[in-house]
Amino acid sequence: MMERGRLLVVSHPAVLPVNQLVYAELAERGWRVDIVVPDHWEHEYGHITPEPLPALAACFHRLPIVFGHRPQRHLYRARPLHLLRQLRPDVLFLEQEPFSAVGLQWGLAAHRAGLPFGVQAAENLDRLLPLPVRMWRAWVLRHAAFVAARSETAASLVRRWGATGDVRLIPHHVPEWPVPSRTADAAFRVGFAGRLVPEKGLDILVDAIHRLGVGVELVIVGDGPLRSWLQEADLGGAGLRVLTGLGHDEMAGAYATMDVLVLPSRTTSTWAEQFGRVLVEALWCGVPVVGSDSGEIPWVIDITGGGLVFPENDAAALAVVLGELRANPGERTMLAERGRRAVRETFGVPAVADDLEEVLRLVAIARPG
Missing domain, CATH: 3.40.50.2000 (Glycogen Phosphorylase B;)
Incomplete structure (x- = not known):
């Protein structure tokens, strides 16, 4: 199959296989998909060990982090610019909020490498964040080629916060489980x-x-x-x-x-x-x-x-x-x-993959050089 493009995803949600389904769908369509995830993740109920779906196992990169229990404040103990030059993606998708520390860390590296990048936006409240966070959020949104908004409210907020790239409604996906048989009960x-x-x-x-x-x-x-x-x-x-x-x-x-x-x-x-x-x-x-x-x-x-x-x-x-x-x-x-x-x-996996692939291809085609 002819390669459609090279995508690098940086995502802490992708420590769970269920959150990799759209990326596996893109790989099935011919994209070279590399995924960077934390090498460990802590949440309120315990520890998560990152595991890839079989289709993504060869391109699944576990990198060390600090502050591994904070979705918006963790950072990778790695050299993002070095990895970008090594993997040579056509586009970078940061499945992180624009005000996240990872968004700034990897956005700066992508900007320095001349690589177009996008971020996700699920936040739906216009909270008063500390001034430094508002400043780096503005920088990320000013330089992001696209924003994958998870709702119409999130799309409106990132536009208000200064997004200059292509803001698209690209919702979260639902796993395509086999439809279960319903069980009968008097209650x-x-x-x-x-x-x-x-x-x-x-x-x-x-x-x-x-x-x-x-x-x-x-x-x-x-x-x-x-x-x-x-x-x-x-x-x-x-x-x-x-x-x-x-x-x-x-x-x-x-x-x-x-x-x-x-x-x-x-x-x-x-x-x-x-x-x-x-x-x-x-x-x-x-x-x-x-x-x-x-x-x-x-x-x-x-x-x-x-x-x-x-x-x-x-x-x-x-x-x-x-x-x-x-x-x-x-x-x-x-x-x-x-x-x-x-x-x-x-919200089906193919539908969300269609939405994401459309903006990825437009961004990759528009890349200078």
């Missing part, structure tokens, strides 16, 4: 997947479930500091099942146990839901969704047509929505089918 099963932390609005979900009462089962997939509280919560006669320690490949089976997935996130002064990956994962598995109006949740639900939105922090409104879906299985089926079609078209 109406309301699911949640994610971190068990206050900003995810679990107290609102518990309150809504209590209002629904008997005949409902709350299915929780995840872990975090609120697990003990959740297991002791008064659910008004509803059942509770908590699943922890599931690998990403096991999530499709977990979604298949749900009649509806709820993401009741609440906005804080420093965070709003930037995507809600569980929404598109659930829809892929044929499960309709309900979400609060925090951050990008309404955007995801609107463009997929696969669910309903309620005002954040409003347990009574959530209970009404869930009660209506409980009483109307036909509506649940309609939402799930419509949502799955839209997810495939917008």
Whole structure:
């Protein structure tokens, strides 16, 4: 196969194979894809050892870092310029925010090497960052050839912050799992997947479930500091099942146990839901969704047509929505089918690879020399 181009990706999310799927798709299409990842990564639940997908194993570069638990503040203990000259990519994609330390570190090296580069943007709040961070964010956005915006809000923000390159909506992808068989149950099963932390609005979900009462089962997939509280919560006669320690490949089976997935996130002064990956994962598995109006949740639900939105922090409104879906299985089926079609078209791996490849080719063609 004729080589389409040479891409270098620098990405801490790519320590997980599931986050490499779009790059593997590009490699399948004929791109030479090298991926730089941290040689270790720490998160709130433990240590991650980076592993490549088989298609990317030969070009997977684990480099040492400092501050390995901070997505925006870690740095590589390496010489980026040396690696750029060694690998000779046509374009560099930094799967990091423009205000990240890695964005500046590798952006400076790419600029010095005369190599076009792009960054991702998922941030959806215009937070007041320290002056030095705002200065390097402005430099990165002024010199980036493109920005892969993960939402319309993120795209608007980077333009406001001074992006001069091609700002494209290139959303996160959903794994293309085999569609699981749905399991039947007499109870109406309301699911949640994610971190068990206050900003995810679990107290609102518990309150809504209590209002629904008997005949409902709350299915929780995840872990975090609120697990003990959740297991002791008064659910008004509803059942509770908590699943922890599931690998990403096991999530499709977990979604298949749900009649509806709820993401009741609440906005804080420093965070709003930037995507809600569980929404598109659930829809892929044929499960309709309900979400609060925090951050990008309404955007995801609107463009997929696969669910309903309620005002954040409003347990009574959530209970009404869930009660209506409980009483109307036909509506649940309609939402799930419509949502799955839209997810495939917008968030499927081939669709996201198409979006990324288009801008990569334009940038590579426009490269001087």
